[in-house]
Amino acid sequence: MSYARQMLDSYPRTFHVDAGVLATTIDALNDCAQACTADVDDDLSERNVSEMVRCIRLCMDCADICTATVRVTSRQTEYDSSVTRPLLQACVAACKSCGDECEQHAEMHQHCRACAEACRRCEQACRELMAAMR
Amino acid sequence: MSYARQMLDSYPRTFHVDAGVLATTIDALNDCAQACTADVDDDLSERNVSEMVRCIRLCMDCADICTATVRVTSRQTEYDSSVTRPLLQACVAACKSCGDECEQHAEMHQHCRACAEACRRCEQACRELMAAMR
Amino acid sequence: MSYARQMLDSYPRTFHVDAGVLATTIDALNDCAQACTADVDDDLSERNVSEMVRCIRLCMDCADICTATVRVTSRQTEYDSSVTRPLLQACVAACKSCGDECEQHAEMHQHCRACAEACRRCEQACRELMAAMR
Amino acid sequence: MSYARQMLDSYPRTFHVDAGVLATTIDALNDCAQACTADVDDDLSERNVSEMVRCIRLCMDCADICTATVRVTSRQTEYDSSVTRPLLQACVAACKSCGDECEQHAEMHQHCRACAEACRRCEQACRELMAAMR
Numbered sequence: 272m273s274y275a276r277q278m279l280d281s282y283p284r285t286f287h288v289d290a291g292v293l294a295t296t297i298d299a300l301n302d303c304a305q306a307c308t309a310d311v312d313d314d315l316s317e318r319n320v321s322e323m324v325r326c327i328r329l330c331m332d333c334a335d336i337c338t339a340t341v342r343v344t345s346r347q348t349e350y351d352s353s354v355t356r357p358l359l360q361a362c363v364a365a366c367k368s369c370g371d372e373c374e375q376h377a378e379m380h381q382h383c384r385a386c387a388e389a390c391r392r393c394e395q396a397c398r399e400l401m402a403a404m405r
Numbered sequence: 406m407s408y409a410r411q412m413l414d415s416y417p418r419t420f421h422v423d424a425g426v427l428a429t430t431i432d433a434l435n436d437c438a439q440a441c442t443a444d445v446d447d448d449l450s451e452r453n454v455s456e457m458v459r460c461i462r463l464c465m466d467c468a469d470i471c472t473a474t475v476r477v478t479s480r481q482t483e484y485d486s487s488v489t490r491p492l493l494q495a496c497v498a499a500c501k502s503c504g505d506e507c508e509q510h511a512e513m514h515q516h517c518r519a520c521a522e523a524c525r526r527c528e529q530a531c532r533e534l535m536a537a538m539r
Numbered sequence: 540m541s542y543a544r545q546m547l548d549s550y551p552r553t554f555h556v557d558a559g560v561l562a563t564t565i566d567a568l569n570d571c572a573q574a575c576t577a578d579v580d581d582d583l584s585e586r587n588v589s590e591m592v593r594c595i596r597l598c599m600d601c602a603d604i605c606t607a608t609v610r611v612t613s614r615q616t617e618y619d620s621s622v623t624r625p626l627l628q629a630c631v632a633a634c635k636s637c638g639d640e641c642e643q644h645a646e647m648h649q650h651c652r653a654c655a656e657a658c659r660r661c662e663q664a665c666r667e668l669m670a671a672m673r
Numbered sequence: 674m675s676y677a678r679q680m681l682d683s684y685p686r687t688f689h690v691d692a693g694v695l696a697t698t699i700d701a702l703n704d705c706a707q708a709c710t711a712d713v714d715d716d717l718s719e720r721n722v723s724e725m726v727r728c729i730r731l732c733m734d735c736a737d738i739c740t741a742t743v744r745v746t747s748r749q750t751e752y753d754s755s756v757t758r759p760l761l762q763a764c765v766a767a768c769k770s771c772g773d774e775c776e777q778h779a780e781m782h783q784h785c786r787a788c789a790e791a792c793r794r795c796e797q798a799c800r801e802l803m804a805a806m807r
Contacts, residue, residue, distance in 0.1 A: 274570045274657055278577035281649035284584045301569050302542045308613045309546035315729060316552045316616040321722050325483040328717065332477045332488050338606065339473035343466045345576045348584040349459040354466050354502050357495040364491045381549035389542055408704045408791055412711030415783035418718045435703050436676045442747045443680035449596065450686045450750040454589050461583060472740065479710045482718040515683035523676055593751040600745045600756050607741035611734045617727040622734050622770050625763040632759045 273298050275345070287350045292403045299389075299396035300341035303366060306389035307334035310373065313382035326372050326383065333369035336362050337393065344400065352404060359397045366394035407432050409479070421484045426537045433523075433530035434475035437500060440523035441468035444507065447516035460506050460517065467503035470496050471527065478534065486538060493531045500528035541566050543613070555618045560671045567657075567664035568609035571634060574657035575602035578641065581650035594640050594651065601637035604630050605661060612668065620672060627665045634662035675700050677747070689752045694805045701791075701798035702743035705768060708791035709736035712775065715784035728774050728785065735771035738764050739795065746802065754806060761799045768796035 275297035279290045286293070307330040314323035314330070340362040343355055370390030376383035409431035413424045420427070441464040448457035448464070474496040477489055504524030510517035543565035547558045554561070575598040582591035582598070608630040611623055638658030644651035677699035681692045688695070709732040716725035716732070742764040745757055772792030778785035 274574045274653065275577070277653045278574055278581065278650055281653060282577075282581055282584065283648075283650075297573065301573060305565065305569060305609070305613065306542045306546055308610050309543070309550075311733075312614045312616050312730075313546065313550055315726050316550065320726065324717050324722065328480055328483040328714075329485065329488070331713075332480065332485075334610075335473040335476045336488075336492060339469040341573070342469045342576050342602075345573065346462055346466065346580045348580050349462040351463065351466075351502050354463070354470075354495075354499050357491065357498045358470060361488075361491040361495040365488050368485050368488050380551075382546055382551075385542065385545045385549060408708045408787065409711070411787045412708055412715065412784055415787060416711075416715055416718065417782075417784075431707065435707060439699065439703060439743070439747065440676045440680055442744050443677070443684075445599075446596075446748045446750050447680065447684055449592050450684065454592065458583050458588065462580075465579075468744075475707070476710050476736075479707065480714045482714050514685075516680055516685075519676065519679045519683060596748055596751040597753065597756070600748065600753075603741040603744045604756075604760060607737040610737045614730055614734065617730040619731065619734075619770050622731070622738075622763075622767045625759065625766045626738060629756075629759040629763040633756050636753050636756050 275301070278345075282347055284347065286347060288400065288403050292400055293344065296396040296400040297341055297345055299393040300337045300344070300362070303389045303393035304334045304337035304341065306386045307331070307337065307369060310382050310386035313380070317380065323376070326376060329365075329369040329372045330386065333365045333390065336365040340397070356401065356404065359401050363394050363397045366390045366397065370394060409435070412479075416481055418481065420481060422534070422537050426534055427478065430530040430534040431475055431479055433527040434471045434478070434496070437523045437527035438468045438471040438475065440520045441465070441471065441503060444516050444520035447514070451514065457510070460510060463499075463503040463506045464520065467499045467524065470499040474531070490535065490538065493535050497528050497531045500524045500531065504528060543569070546613075550615055552615065554615060556668070556671050560668055561612065564664040564668040565609055565613055567661040568605045568612070568630070571657045571661035572602045572605035572609065574654045575599070575605065575637060578650050578654035581648070585648065591644070594644060597633075597637040597640045598654065601633045601658065604633040608665070624669065624672065627669050631662050631665045634658040634665065638662060677703070680747075684749055686749065688749060690802070690805050694802055695746065698798040698802040699743055699747055701795040702739045702746070702764070705791045705795035706736045706739040706743065708788045709733070709739065709771060712784050712788035715782070719782065725778070728778060731767075731771040731774045732788065735767045735792065738767040742799070758803065758806065761803050765796050765799045768792045768799065772796060
């Protein structure tokens with residue numbers, strides 16, 4: 272069981288959303304931030320680094336946005352959907368854009384294939400959390 | 406002249422947006438992240454900390470979102486408006502919500518008054534950057 | 540297999556350290572950042588929040604330091620031990636201090652017990668990475 | 674007056690260190706994080722990007738470490754020197770390493786010259802804060 276789920280299970284109050292959906296999203300966000308951070312580094316070590324600049328840029332954006340989103344969604348106390356919802360939408364957009372770019376390099380670079388997968392999973396998880404918040 | 410402006414002025418390529426508007430937004434985002442981080446700490450040192458929980462939570466969110474937003478907006482290379490625009494919208498929402506909360510404590514706590522001001526300025530700057538991006 | 544390990548396995552160059560030790564540390568850092576972020580939120584929802592202020596503060600510090608450390612250690616390219624080593628030492632200190640504090644609340648609060656465990660594991664993992672770097 | 678100083682001046686308790694030295698350090702850390710984030714982007718837009726890989730990597734590290742350090746040093750409540758001091762040492766090391774690298778590109782790239790200056794100022798400010806903490 273991930274720490275995300277463990278921590279949610281010991282939260283002293285009631286939740287505003289299904290704990291299973293939330294824990295899955297938190298794990299997907301952390302995975303995606305990690306994959307994007309590592310993919311920037313992998314891209315920088317490739318010989319064709321000048322062709323990877325767009326991938327590097329979008330992975331940096333995606334890592335930063337996932338890191339902010341996982342912190343905000345991990346907070347239950349005094350939950351404010353007017354903040355969480357647009358942030359999840361921004362995170363979906365970042366994962367979509369980064370996943371699309373990484374997919375274009377997936378055949379040549381295994382690290383981009385793994386990163387694209389992490390982006391797709393995170394995008395999907397964020398969409399499911401938004402649906403569960405309704 | 407701030408480092409934000411200095412760095413923009415030495416950018417090797419052309420911009421996608423007015424450099425003055427962008428530098429003002431970057432400075433406002435850094436100011437707001439700083440004010441919110443400090444306001445969390447100020448709130449934690451108040452005697453009535455249990456009454457400041459909502460303020461603490463929203464300031465943490467706002468600091469995290471401003472930190473991500475300042476990183477993304479500072480990047481010009483391979484600029485992708487499909488990522489930047491929804492993130493700016495999420496940042497506007499966070500600044501609005503945090504500014505509203507801090508304003509309610511502005512008479513009792515000078516630190517909340519200063520933080521509310523930083524949130525209002527940042528919200529306004531993000532709106533102006535979005536307008537300039539059109 | 541975690542994304543940390545997957546990404547390391549597709550790194551195009553050779554490593555400066557054992558990939559298994561590094562992947563374990565990266566996972567422990569991400570777990571600890573997650574546990575500390577959630578524990579701040581759990582503490583804020585407790586009735587005795589005024590008694591949890593030191594725990595909140597140290598968990599915020601530990602989350603921030605683990606987040607920086609996981610990013611730096613995830614980077615292999617142009618590795619610079621003069622940066623990585625003191626950062627790992629700072630991270631060990633943060634995990635130690637935060638773990639000690641959380642342990643004091645472990646009997647009363649299950650979330651502090653889980654967070655203390657994540658801190659201890661992360662501290663140990665960072666120490667092992669430093670040893671492997673020699 | 675910066676928000677760092679404004680927020681310190683409205684802190685409800687007494688400080689553990691001179692407020693002027695602390696505010697100067699906080700401003701220098703925010704400036705350095707900003708300069709390093711922008712310099713990564715500037716480097717990525719240069720034609721000789723493959724020669725800038727080490728600079729990119731060290732600027733990413735320095736931005737991440739400065740961001741963590743400015744958050745931790747901005748917190749006064751329940752101050753713990755066993756965490757703050759090694760983090761400041763790690764930050765000094767990151768600024769030193771990044772400043773040295775940027776300086777090597779200072780003649781060719783104005784953005785690296787500005788970033789080197791921000792790193793030197795931040796390194797010096799962190800050293801002065803450590804001295805003031807004694």
